[in-house]
Amino acid sequence: MPTQSRRERARAERHELILRTARELAESIGWGAVTTRRLADAIDYSQPVLYGHFENMNAIADAVAIQGIEELIAVLRVARTTAPNPAAGLSALAKAYLEYASNHPAVYEAIFVRPTDLEFASADSPLLLKTAFAEFQAAIEPFAAGDDPETLTEVLWSALHGQATLAHARRLRPDQRDGRVELLVARLSGKNSPPSAK
């Protein structure tokens, strides 16, 4: 192992340390309070070190977002493919999505809420977004009936995104999280209101 390699390894480790710390900080104090000074302090280096790894503060949040969307894709895929049938798959995927958003609000914010240049910036991020989108589409497509599957997918994703963000902003009744997603899935998949009461 040449010296060069050890340096590179140390550098890569610190790169991960920055990301991990940024993520932890964001989850505990919110992105708005994750400043270069605080982050540098937390990793025990001076601010300029951060700029040796990332172009700016925004790029750090973007990198956390990319890690997050990879996790999210995996979670969605497991939820969907583990289910015994399409209806259960759709329901599991929807619940898994909201659960991820609820358990990792700062990461979710980094991915989908924060004003991001991530759209067309990094070369691989649009691909990841497309992959995530494909998970939604695979889950809802069996219920497309005569409608355009892509449009239906956008409707599903938007509906879940809305529930995630409004729930996080405490604008929806917390105890009804499951009720909302179940009702949404039921109506979107066409299996509508139960025969009569209950």
Add this chain to the structure above:
Amino acid sequence: MPTQSRRERARAERHELILRTARELAESIGWGAVTTRRLADAIDYSQPVLYGHFENMNAIADAVAIQGIEELIAVLRVARTTAPNPAAGLSALAKAYLEYASNHPAVYEAIFVRPTDLEFASADSPLLLKTAFAEFQAAIEPFAAGDDPETLTEVLWSALHGQATLAHARRLRPDQRDGRVELLVARLSGKNSPPSAK
């Protein structure tokens, strides 16, 4: 008219000037760029004058949000009550909501996106939120069937909110805005996929 009154009138005018200017600035350059210095410059006063009218910058955005939600409520009510039947009313309300969000993105952001203390802060703002919520509920309630109307309302509102925010972030196909809302409304109201194709 005693002197006191003229002063008060001038003060009220400037109050409105601040709000109007803040709103215009936000719509043209985004809330992130609406700073106390820029806003003060735009109204041709120094920064401290702003603090004679509002507690802080956030309170200005909150005030814009309150103006906005009043507008939005009126828009929703007209859309809903003008329609000839419940189905048309729901559709009109949904489209009006998305249109308002699209036409006044900064105001929409002030109301529903910006991290706000508006929840329990101002005395009248929760009432306004409840009133807006009631509009949604009135529109969707006829289609509740056996389901809880409040939950269904939360589902509707969340779904529209998601479409509004993701569309603004350019993460949904712009040309499919109407298609999405129509599909959403159709599925939520139980009038599902057309008999066969097309």
Add this chain to the structure above:
DNA sequence: CCAGAAATCTAGCAGCGCTAGATTTCCTAG
């Protein structure tokens, strides 16, 4: 062991929200 390269830090800039204290403007009483 030592020169040069690489890594890291110190110190600083401009802009942010916000405010204390100086200054100006205005109203009123004599």
Add this chain to the structure above:
DNA sequence: CTAGGAAATCTAGCGCTGCTAGATTTCTGG
């Protein structure tokens, strides 16, 4: 009509932000 005091307004500045140039330290290869 003017003097004085209250009200309105501004200047200047604090501590924070993201970010960077240049000094300094650390490490590496000859």
